[in-house]
Amino acid sequence: MISTRLFFLLIFTIMSNSPIGIFDSGVGGTSIWREIHKLLPHENTIYLADSKYAPYGPKGKERITELSIKNTELLLKKGCKLIVVACNTATTNAIRHLREHYDVPFIGIEPAIKPAALQTKSNAIGILATKGTLSSELFHKTSDLYGNGVTIVEQVGEGLVPLIENGEIDTPEMEKLLKLYLAPMIAADIDYLVLGCSHYPYLIPKLKTLLPQHVTIIDSGAAVARHTQAILTQHELCAPTSNVGDCIFYSNRKPEILSEILHGDFTVEALDF
Ligand code: DGL
Numbered sequence: 001m002i003s004t005r006l007f008f009l010l011i012f013t014i015m016s017n018s019p020i021g022i023f024d025s026g027v028g029g030t031s032i033w034r035e036i037h038k039l040l041p042h043e044n045t046i047y048l049a050d051s052k053y054a055p056y057g058p059k060g061k062e063r064i065t066e067l068s069i070k071n072t073e074l075l076l077k078k079g080c081k082l083i084v085v086a087c088n089t090a091t092t093n094a095i096r097h098l099r100e101h102y103d104v105p106f107i108g109i110e111p112a113i114k115p116a117a118l119q120t121k122s123n124a125i126g127i128l129a130t131k132g133t134l135s136s137e138l139f140h141k142t143s144d145l146y147g148n149g150v151t152i153v154e155q156v157g158e159g160l161v162p163l164i165e166n167g168e169i170d171t172p173e174m175e176k177l178l179k180l181y182l183a184p185m186i187a188a189d190i191d192y193l194v195l196g197c198s199h200y201p202y203l204i205p206k207l208k209t210l211l212p213q214h215v216t217i218i219d220s221g222a223a224v225a226r227h228t229q230a231i232l233t234q235h236e237l238c239a240p241t242s243n244v245g246d247c248i249f250y251s252n253r254k255p256e257i258l259s260e261i262l263h264g265d266f267t268v269e270a271l272d273f
Helices: 004-017 030-039 061-077 088-101 113-119 137-146 160-165 172-187 200-210 221-234 255-261
Strands: 020-024 045-049 082-085 124-129 151-156 192-196 216-218 247-251 268-270
Touching: 020 030, 020 061, 030 045, 030 082, 030 221, 045 061, 061 082, 061 088, 082 088, 082 221, 088 137, 113 124, 113 137, 113 192, 113 216, 124 172, 151 172, 160 172, 160 200, 172 200, 192 200, 200 216, 247 255, 255 268
Parallel strands: 020 045, 020 082, 045 247, 124 151, 124 192, 192 216, 247 268
Antiparallel strands: none
């Protein structure tokens, strides 16, 4: 008969070797996965690109929640020990529901308004995000809390996610949209630009060519990775550091675009979900 101590040791070993689940409306959340993999290379990960239903940004809270539930349930079926919602739109609209209905820890991503508002010297910051994020209750709470006395120039990045999902990152159409969206921010003399969508870090090289040199671009990827590490530690769910993390990627539309984003370094499996 297996002793209680051995039983718990076995469960602990199985749990800590289970993968971290990560999902996004598409390829953008790989900007978060990259930071997690860099900080925690011994962790196994499963990434879901829900590209078939991208963009989430223009959808309503109910639909975003439905899609987030679908992704969560698939990741749980695959045995994930923790889920990273690598999408600002899904976090700001659905993470509360997910936390209330599922037992695993959830890590979300929100626009980094706080560091930008605390550090700005010009008293003006820009935020580029989806309509779903900018209109969410959670975003308003954060900007009310930290935006006191600071001008926050909010801009919906309409059309940016579909272009990135089609692999059109460095195109004249992208440049045209970015110039249009940055113009009111530059006019307001922002010195910080907050990227409030996990797809947008892929635009940083282009953004740098379009913004005045003194503007600092902030994204939340590294902070999410550190938070993931802290929560894994707190729940005693860390994989042994001797492990070499296995990274699995699934896409439900155009897996070749996700593969390109990953520079062909990882296999992407087509999966209908
Ligand atoms: N990556 C998602 C986010 O962070 C993109 C949203 C979308 O699909 O519109 O908000």
